Amino acid sequence: MAAKSTPKYARYSSADRRAMLIEAGLSCLARDGILGFTIDRICLEAKVSRGLITHHFKSIDGLLAAVYETIYGKMLQVLETPEPAPDRPEQRIIAIIDAMFSREFFNRESLNIWLALWGEMANNPALLKVHRKQYARYRADVEAALGDVAKARGLQIDTALVATMLISLVDGLGLEWCIEPKLLSAKVAREACYKMLEPILGPL
Amino acid sequence: MAAKSTPKYARYSSADRRAMLIEAGLSCLARDGILGFTIDRICLEAKVSRGLITHHFKSIDGLLAAVYETIYGKMLQVLETPEPAPDRPEQRIIAIIDAMFSREFFNRESLNIWLALWGEMANNPALLKVHRKQYARYRADVEAALGDVAKARGLQIDTALVATMLISLVDGLGLEWCIEPKLLSAKVAREACYKMLEPILGPL
């Protein structure tokens, strides 16, 4: 009896393989935008045969939705990490702003992915569904952080409006920087947020 | 001799046909995003045979660049329209904000087009080239309008930073509204801009 030959391929649990395919999808999206998000390229990136995406995600759109859920989830997880010693009410909103412009999120690869997904949102119901769920969490986090500061300082603010302003400014700054990094820096972007918020909330 | 038969097709000048194809391209972009921007669909939309785009624009990317140049140009043209009676220095920046959130620009169709193009910018050098040129004009307009107010009021402001903030906020608000129109209105979006600018420039 000959020794057992080396396996032709490795088997993974459904969860593991899904994670691998999502990672490959993120790479393709970052590199070539939505036009690069194809079965062939993603399977090549993941070193896997063409049938796997359909098997694990039912369709390419299923994978795209999973990709969006993943990247949004990573961001929210960081935003929702509790402060080790939350002694000041403004700590949370500062942490959120810091996180948004940290190297982990404020980089070309990540922002390219967001831009590509934003551009497809209107044309992809599955994507929009994921967005609604994740965005609700995001907005709740931001509103809570803003509300904490206002309450602690005895300020009456339109929390929803200020949250909209902050979320929009953050997205807009990301967009500007992603298209033309020379015109902006993470530091300046952060300053812009403070310059907008401090007249409303007081010094941060 | 029989009467001359009706022509099989109409001939247009290069400029006219280009305009027609650009218009068809805009429709496709608005309807289905960048994935809908294909030779087949655009020619179907324009009721024209498949060879025309290559003939007039050399390639599909050439048309996409022309489409971007056109939509950006339309916006700038409105922004640069001089006030009939420019008696107050803040008039220009107010006009710019009003224009950005007017029905002409702040609508689903237009914003879908912007989103689709933003998502492809990083992956399309021809698009980026157009952007650089048009964005420089846009930024100059905004900085000039902000500078006028500051100068007239004797304020020392970081014009470049405030322009970045306004441009980013406008883009971000457009993005938010485009993805989820229920959460926002043109009126609220305008208010957001004033709420950000007035602590810096004084009442507008």
Added chain:
DNA sequence: TACCTTATTATATGATCGTTCAAGAAGGAT
């Protein structure tokens, strides 16, 4: 060891992609 579930491969299929190119015809110029 034999079995069994199912992850994985690999191929086939039909649709659609962008580009090329030769033929044709429109409509102004001569």
Added chain:
DNA sequence: ATCCTTCTTGAACGATCATATAATAAGGTA
């Protein structure tokens, strides 16, 4: 009326797209 420029058509081409499906085999279980 004839010519000529060039706009326009329509088909051909190879590449790539998403999906379906049958065959294969990995790796845990009995």
